[in-house]
Amino acid sequence: xVGVNILxxxxxxxxxxxxxxxxxxxxxxxxxxxVLLTNNAAERKLGYxxxxxxxxxxxxxxxxxxxxxxxxxxxxxxxxxxxxxxxPLQTRDEMLIPVETRVSKGRWDGKEVIFGISRDIRLRMExxxxxxxxxxxxxxxxxxxxxxxxxWNIKTGETKFNERWAEIIGYSLExxxxxxxxTWMEFTHPDDLNNSREMLESHFKGDIEFYDCDLRMKHxxxxxxxxxxxxxxxxxxxxxxxLRMTGTHEDITSRKELEMKKADHQDRLExxxxxxxxxxKRSNYELNLEIxxxxxxxKRLLNNIRIKEATRIVSSICFDPEDIDEAIDNVLLTLGYxxxxxxxxxxxxxxxxxxMDNTHEWCDEGIKSQKESLRGLPSHRFPWLMKKLTxxxxxxxxxxxxxxxxxxxxxxxxxI
Numbered sequence: 023x024v025g026v027n028i029l030x031x032x033x034x035x036x037x038x039x040x041x042x043x044x045x046x047x048x049x050x051x052x053x054x055x056x057v058l059l060t061n062n063a064a065e066r067k068l069g070y071x072x073x074x075x076x077x078x079x080x081x082x083x084x085x086x087x088x089x090x091x092x093x094x095x096x097x098x099x100x101x102x103x104x105x106x107x108x109x110p111l112q113t114r115d116e117m118l119i120p121v122e123t124r125v126s127k128g129r130w131d132g133k134e135v136i137f138g139i140s141r142d143i144r145l146r147m148e149x150x151x152x153x154x155x156x157x158x159x160x161x162x163x164x165x166x167x168x169x170x171x172x173x174w175n176i177k178t179g180e181t182k183f184n185e186r187w188a189e190i191i192g193y194s195l196e197x198x199x200x201x202x203x204x205t206w207m208e209f210t211h212p213d214d215l216n217n218s219r220e221m222l223e224s225h226f227k228g229d230i231e232f233y234d235c236d237l238r239m240k241h242x243x244x245x246x247x248x249x250x251x252x253x254x255x256x257x258x259x260x261x262x263x264x265l266r267m268t269g270t271h272e273d274i275t276s277r278k279e280l281e282m283k284k285a286d287h288q289d290r291l292e293x294x295x296x297x298x299x300x301x302x303k304r305s306n307y308e309l310n311l312e313i314x315x316x317x318x319x320x321k322r323l324l325n326n327i328r329i330k331e332a333t334r335i336v337s338s339i340c341f342d343p344e345d346i347d348e349a350i351d352n353v354l355l356t357l358g359y360x361x362x363x364x365x366x367x368x369x370x371x372x373x374x375x376x377x378m379d380n381t382h383e384w385c386d387e388g389i390k391s392q393k394e395s396l397r398g399l400p401s402h403r404f405p406w407l408m409k410k411l412t413x414x415x416x417x418x419x420x421x422x423x424x425x426x427x428x429x430x431x432x433x434x435x436x437x438i
Contacts, residue, residue, distance in 0.1 A: 034131070047111070047121065049138040050130050055080040055096070058130060067142060069114035080138070083111050085118070099125045100136070111140060120147055170271035172206070172253070176264050179203045190249065190273045192242030211238035211246060218251065225255065226264050233269065236278075248278040318424070325418045328361050347382070354384035361418065364389050367396070376401055396435065407432050 041048040041061040047068070050059035060075045068075070068083065080096075081089045088109060098104035110118040121140040128137045170187030174180075179202050188195040191209055198205055207215065214237035225233040233253045238246040253269020354366040368382035380396035401408055406429040410417050419425065425433045 044139075045142070047140040047142065049080065049136075049140070051080055051136040051138060053134060053136065055093070055136070058135060063142075064140075067113070067119060068111065084109060085112055096125055096136070100127060108143075120144055168273070172269055172271065174203055174253075174267045174269075176255075176267055181205065187271050190271055191239050191247055209239045211240070214238055233267070236274065247273060248275045250274045322418060325361060331360070350382045351384060354382055358384050358386060363418070365392070367392075369396075371401065378404075392436070399435075403431055404435075 038059070038061075042063075044061060045063050047064040048059075048061040049057060049064065052058055056079050057075050057077075060072060064070075065072055065075065070078075081092050084092045092109060095104065095107045095109060099107065106122055106124045108120065108122055110120050112118055120143050122143050123138060123140040125136055125138045128135055130137075168186065170190050171184040172187060173182040181201055181203050183195060183198070183201055183205075185195050188198050195201075210218065214235075218235050218237055221230070221233050221235045224230045231254070233251070235251045237249055237251055239249050241247045250272040251269065252272070253267050255264040255267045257264075257266035259265055350368055354368060357363065358366045364386040366384045367380055369378045370381045371378050378399050378401050380393050383391060383393040383396075385391050406426070407417070419436070422433050422437045425436075
């Protein structure tokens with residue numbers, strides 16, 4: 023605002039030339055608010071000529087609905103109870119120009135007048151709107167990414183955090199006050215501090231564009247929370263010393279847990295591969311064992327063939343019916359020699375096949391007889407043997423150890 027004492031020293035021509043260089047809208051009003059003088063900016067922005075403006079009252083430059091408020095506001099500013107007002111000015115086209123107006127009393131051409139300066143604040147409002155929009159979008163990004171913010175004065179250690187920064191570790195910001203860089207250090211896992219310092223030093227030296235570090239921080243509940251800590255120096259001193267740094271904290275605990283689960287899954291897969299390899303080895307062993315069993319089976323099959331052949335030969339032998347026992351003994355002897363067996367038996371059944379007796383037996387030299395111990399045997403105790411007999415199978419036992427598990431009773435009896 024140009025002071026009255028200064029204006030009095032200037033010539034009217036100089037003053038008019040001066041105010042025409044100002045981009046603010048300048049008005050000289052009489053005590054009733056009639057326009058006495060304006061500058062080029064007022065004429066240009068309002069769309070009126072100077073001749074038109076000097077025929078108007080200042081209230082004509084406002085919407086009719088605002089006239090009373092305009093008069094009241096001017097009075098308050100002249101009284102000193104209001105320093106400025108933001109009532110918009112209305113153009114010839116009835117467009118409203120947002121302005122910030124200040125007024126004061128003075129003299130012009132020897133008369134008491136009111137000086138008014140209205141500053142066009144459209145650009146300021148646009149910038150403010152842009153800043154507000156930017157701030158809003160930034161807040162949306164912060165809310166959307168759910169990150170904590172930090173602002174660190176590297177020289178003093180003074181640090182500012184947002185509420186989310188504290189929330190990530192289970193606190194409110196108020197609970198952590200007063201905060202500083204030591205607050206961060208206090209909650210960071212000791213094993214991660216050295217790595218963080220090394221990353222910071224690399225960033226300060228310019229080796230890396232951003233400070234970027236994963237670290238653990240102690241949660242209020244006692245757990246460790248994984249944090250992705252990222253930032254950048256935003257202010258440097260002239261010698262290249264970092265002054266201020268800002269950044270974010272992102273809770274990546276879920277991601278880290280997933281990574282650990284993946285690693286655990288990989289370990290399990292490797293273990294499964296090892297188990298599979300061992301299983302294949304066992305299968306190979308079992309296959310070889312099965313081959314040996316098959317060889318033994320083929321050997322038994324060959325023995326069965328021999329037995330059948332021996333039986334055929336024996337069946338062709340003529341014997342005296344009156345000496346049947348001697349004939350059976352001879353047959354058992356012949357079967358033993360033909361098959362290479364060390365013992366041959368003949369069992370007879372009685373009581374509707376419920377009891378069986380070893381009636382005849384041949385034993386090779388040095389083999390103990392079992393004839394007496396194999397009499398009066400309940401046939402139901404020998405399911406394996408009975409099954410073979412009912413199916414008309416030839417039973418050839420190479421040795422008792424070769425008997426299957428289901429022939430456990432038979433093995434016990436024959437091993438006596």
